[in-house]
Amino acid sequence: MTTVPSRAASAVPPAVVVVCGCLVAILTFGPRSTMGFFLTPMTTANGWSREVFALAIALQNLMWGLGQPFAGMIADRFGTWRVLTAGALLYALGLVTMAYTTDPVGLQFTAGVLLGLGIAGSAFFMVLAAFARLLPASFRGTAYGLGTAAGSMGQLLFAPIGLGVIDRYGYQNALLVLACLMAVVPLLAIPLKGKPAAGGGVGGRDQTIREALGEAFGHRSYWLLIAGFFVCGFHVAFVTTHLPPYIVDKGLDASWGAWALGLIGLFNIAGSLIAGQLSNRLPKRYILSVIYFGRAVAYGLFWLLPTSPTTVLLFSAAAGFLWLSTVPPTQGLVGVMFGTRYIAMLSGIVFFSHQIGAFLGVWLGGRLYDATHSYDGVWILGVLLGIFAGIVHLPIRETAVPRPVTA
Structure with a gap:
C-alpha cells in the first residue's frame, strides 16, 4: 500500500512536530484525567x-x-490545526461552565456534552493522526509511543496539581485554572498543520469517504480491533473515575488516590514508549493480546488482595504500564490496514468503541456502587473483559487491504 504524504510534510522538521504534538497531548489529556x-x-x-x-x-x-x-473526518478534509483549535476552545468553555453548575442537568451538559466534544477535537488521538501524516513511516511507531506517553505525562503532572489546587482554592477555581491552560493549545498546534494529499484509492485515484468506510467495515480484522478497544475504554475510564473514591472507601487517605493516578501516568510513559518501539519490530496483535491478558491479572489481584498503600502502588504501577500502551499498536494496525489517507476518521471510529466502553465503565461503576455500596461487580467484569480482549486480537491480520490497480 502506498503511504499518502501530507501536503505539509516537508514544511516543519519532524522534531518540532513531535515536541509540539507531545505538549498538546500533555495539556489536553491532563485535565480530563483529574x-x-x-x-x-x-x-x-x-x-x-x-x-x-x-x-x-x-x-x-x-x-x-x-x-x-x-x-477526524474534518481533519482529513481541512487539516489538523483547525480541529485542535476549535476543540481546545470548546474544552475551555466546558471547564468554565462546569465550575458554576449547580444542577444535575447542567452538569450533564457542561461536564458531559461540552467537555466530551472539546476533548474529541483536541485529544492526543488527533495528534497521532498528524504524526501519521507528517512523519516518516519508519519513525511512526516511536512517535505514537511518544505522543501517548505525553498524554500520560499530563496525567502524572495534573493529578497532584489538580488535587492540590482543589484542596487550597476549591474546585471552582481549579476548573478555571484548567480552562486557562487550553488557550495555549492553538499556538502549539501550528506545526501540526496539514492534511493528506489525494490518492490511495483504486487505480491511483482519490478514495472517497464512503469508499473508505465501506472498505473498513467490510474488513474482519477492523471489527476485531474495534471490539478489543472497547475493553480498553472500560478499564481506563473506570479506574480514572472510581479508583480515588474506591481507595477512600477502603479507609485510606484521599492523597493515595492522587498518588495512584500519578503513578499510573508515570508507568504509562514507560509502557507507551516500549509498546511504540515494539510495534516497529513485533506483530502488533500479539502485543495487544499480552497487554489485555496482563490487565486481567492485575485487576483480579488488586480486587482479591486487601487494599493497602502497598497494593495501591503495585496495582498503579502495573495498570500504568498496561494503560495506554494499547494505543501505539492499535493506531499502527489502522495505518497498516488502510494507509494514512483517512487515518484520523478510521482511528476515530475505533476510538468510538473505546468510549462506549468508557461510558459503561464509568456509569456502571456509579450505578452498581449506589445499588450495592461496592465496586466488586465492576472489578470482576473488568477481569472477564480483559480475557476477552486478549483472545479477540489474536486472529487480526496485519496486512494492507487488497486494492486492485488498473493498468
Whole structure:
C-alpha cells in the first residue's frame, strides 16, 4: 500500500512536530484525567448522588467517542490545526461552565456534552493522526509511543496539581485554572498543520469517504480491533473515575488516590514508549493480546488482595504500564490496514468503541456502587473483559487491504 504524504510534510522538521504534538497531548489529556478528584467536592457541595457525577463523566466519554470520527473526518478534509483549535476552545468553555453548575442537568451538559466534544477535537488521538501524516513511516511507531506517553505525562503532572489546587482554592477555581491552560493549545498546534494529499484509492485515484468506510467495515480484522478497544475504554475510564473514591472507601487517605493516578501516568510513559518501539519490530496483535491478558491479572489481584498503600502502588504501577500502551499498536494496525489517507476518521471510529466502553465503565461503576455500596461487580467484569480482549486480537491480520490497480 502506498503511504499518502501530507501536503505539509516537508514544511516543519519532524522534531518540532513531535515536541509540539507531545505538549498538546500533555495539556489536553491532563485535565480530563483529574475528573475523579472533582467527584467528592462537587457532589458534597451540590447534594448529588455519586451516580449523578458518574453519569456526567460517562456522558463525557460517550460524546468524546461520538465526536472523534467526525473530528477526524474534518481533519482529513481541512487539516489538523483547525480541529485542535476549535476543540481546545470548546474544552475551555466546558471547564468554565462546569465550575458554576449547580444542577444535575447542567452538569450533564457542561461536564458531559461540552467537555466530551472539546476533548474529541483536541485529544492526543488527533495528534497521532498528524504524526501519521507528517512523519516518516519508519519513525511512526516511536512517535505514537511518544505522543501517548505525553498524554500520560499530563496525567502524572495534573493529578497532584489538580488535587492540590482543589484542596487550597476549591474546585471552582481549579476548573478555571484548567480552562486557562487550553488557550495555549492553538499556538502549539501550528506545526501540526496539514492534511493528506489525494490518492490511495483504486487505480491511483482519490478514495472517497464512503469508499473508505465501506472498505473498513467490510474488513474482519477492523471489527476485531474495534471490539478489543472497547475493553480498553472500560478499564481506563473506570479506574480514572472510581479508583480515588474506591481507595477512600477502603479507609485510606484521599492523597493515595492522587498518588495512584500519578503513578499510573508515570508507568504509562514507560509502557507507551516500549509498546511504540515494539510495534516497529513485533506483530502488533500479539502485543495487544499480552497487554489485555496482563490487565486481567492485575485487576483480579488488586480486587482479591486487601487494599493497602502497598497494593495501591503495585496495582498503579502495573495498570500504568498496561494503560495506554494499547494505543501505539492499535493506531499502527489502522495505518497498516488502510494507509494514512483517512487515518484520523478510521482511528476515530475505533476510538468510538473505546468510549462506549468508557461510558459503561464509568456509569456502571456509579450505578452498581449506589445499588450495592461496592465496586466488586465492576472489578470482576473488568477481569472477564480483559480475557476477552486478549483472545479477540489474536486472529487480526496485519496486512494492507487488497486494492486492485488498473493498468
